[in-house]
Amino acid sequence: MCFEGYSIKSYRDEESIPLLVNKIFSDNTPLQYAYYDLPFVCPPTGKKTPSSPFGSGHSISLNLGEVLRGDRIKTSDFEISMGKDVECQHLCDREITRNDVKWAKELISNSYVTEWILDNLPGATRFVTVDRSQRYYASGFKLGYQDFSPVDGKRKYFLNNHFTFVIRWRDAPGKAGGKVIVGFEVYPKSIPATSRLESGCPKEVQGEYEGLELHLAPNNTRLAEKYPGSSYLPEEDLDVDDGATLSIPYTYSVYFRKDNSIEWSNRWDLYFNSQNDSSYAHWLALVNAVIIAGILGVTVVVIWSRTVQGDVKGRGDGVAEEGKVKLRSRKSKSGLKSPRSEKPSNGLLDQNGDREGEDSFSDEELDDVSGWKLLHGDVFRTPMFSGLLAPLVGSGMQLLFMTTGLLALSCLGVLNPSFRGGFVSVGIGLFVFAGLFSGYYSARIYKSFGGQNWRKNMMITALLFPGLLFSQVFVLNLFVWAQASSTALPFGTLVGLAALWLLIQLPLVYVGSWFGYVRAKPWEHPTRTNAIARQIPRRSWSLGFMRALAAGLVPFAVLFVELLFVFRNLLQDKSGHYYVFGYLSVISVVLLITISEMTIITTYSQLCAENHHWWWQSFLTGGSSAFWIFMYCIWYYFMKLNVHGFMSSLLFFSYSFLGCAVYGLLTGTVGFLTAYAFIRRIYSSVKVD
Known part of the structure; x- marks a missing residue:
């Protein structure tokens, strides 16, 4: 090194x-x-x-x-x-x-x-x-x-x-x-x-x-005067x-x-010699992550071949209009086309425009017809609370840029323990500069949703997540100040952070939002949205939430082993130095791939169930592993740490929650963008009249 x-x-x-x-x-x-x-x-x-x-x-x-x-x-x-x-x-x-x-x-x-x-x-x-x-x-x-x-x-x-x-x-x-x-x-x-x-x-x-x-x-004289004739002396x-x-x-x-x-x-x-013995465990973590990502990748390939390369091969199944889709004629096992019905059927068309009887379709094909293809007129409908989703995705892109830069610089050796405080300093600098990306992506998504007041969206993007972050740090700092600890930030540092936020990052978010809304075109959707929303089966909101949490277990399994080393060096062995960013970078790439694959699988399942409310669901699915990481923090606190005092516990849980929120926002953005790219691709293969 x-x-x-x-x-x-x-x-x-x-x-x-x-x-x-x-x-x-x-x-x-x-x-x-x-x-x-x-x-x-x-x-x-x-x-x-x-x-x-x-x-x-x-x-x-x-x-x-x-x-x-x-x-x-x-x-x-x-x-x-x-x-x-x-x-x-x-x-x-x-x-x-x-x-x-x-x-x-x-x-x-x-x-x-x-x-x-x-x-x-x-x-x-x-x-x-x-x-x-x-x-x-x-x-x-x-x-x-x-x-x-x-x-x-x-x-x-x-x-x-x-x-x-x-x-x-x-x-x-x-x-x-x-x-x-x-x-x-x-x-x-x-x-x-x-x-x-x-x-x-x-x-x-x-x-x-x-x-x-x-x-x-x-002082026996003082104690004798206070407790005359007593052999018990209180510790206080x-x-x-x-x-x-x-x-x-x-x-x-x-x-x-x-x-x-x-x-x-x-x-x-x-x-770092004390970490050499753990290199075998790092490799096991990497192999475990690759195996999980590979299994999910096979599932995604099957879905992809079933939709883009199978059901909608070439120009797709054909015309999909008001729930009517054109499917390829099915050949029998003998290689001959299925016989046509003598009378008109329910409106399904083959590739030649001829009507084909209901008996000429298999159950699998009928399931496809009644699945995700019927949502072409609603799948790109503007979601509820779109004014909140766009700023969250913008902030997630900001965090993604910052994290990518930190891992890259650490792997190159620029950020290392000899550069004291360099990891945090450069991270804050990248975060502030990434306000450009935050504003751009937030404004462009907001414009794609049909938003009109882009300046309001810009202010929400610039103030929402950084404001919550700064507020929590400020409140916790008040408690630490009372302990006279050097962990407490000086008042001048707080003023400097506020200046970075309001005087540098906010203008950068404005510039990015202007380019994203005024100069850039909105993302064009491949299908037209119907005037009347399609009715979906009534489902409890908790069902979708639990489904997202279940999906988060898989990315957590990818990250679990490496978390052991990160937690041990950050919480249990502060005298050591965590500097295995090569492993962590590869694990992070595999993690993002796994999140993308898991989001594609869950989104496709949701669309097959004729539920077109995928926007927020994909965001929650991508960030749901943050919930399990926070649960792991709670387990680690009670089972591994020897933390004493209310203040220490408050700081541990507060910073753990803050870290998980940052992680969830980043991975939720990855899930959202992956689901959006997947849906655009499969529906662009369906021609709509």
């Missing part, structure tokens, strides 16, 4: 290397916190280092994607020079209160992990495979750890306060004397204050220690801040190790 081919940063001996602090995150909650917002870590002193013209604590400029993913990167007071080992360096002594101790315990109990950055590499925890043949990295390192007291069995919490940095380097290619960094490992350790020298450094850096326990003895009173403090010394060590086994262009590979 060749990621960082843009510019190689090389260092001279004893050249200062900046270490940046970012945030802490956990697999058990989506809430993240900026590192310097923690009250129990060393605060920045503002001291300038040779590696940066700014003092420590200075915020690094972030792109939009980094802000949205909760990054808060700042310079630090760590002093690191290329090739210079440091046995021990004292950083600070931090005094914390009971409330700070309580919060630190909560964070450690939720398995929070710290993320620091050196030369654009996240500080990694090193792991080795069972046979010790390979090593791999996980981003970040533990904030602390838990243990149990051997005396009373109570849980104890320990904070890591000494950090050993192992920086792996090799000679820079083509640069005499230069060195490049190919690995950044962090080994945290908890060392008590009693095991340190006057300088603050441990007596033995590599020694074994019991650890720095996060514990402040209760033990944590009441009474002014007592705990001193935490922070130190670090730095070691440089030459490693020629890693190329600079491949230094991110170690962060």
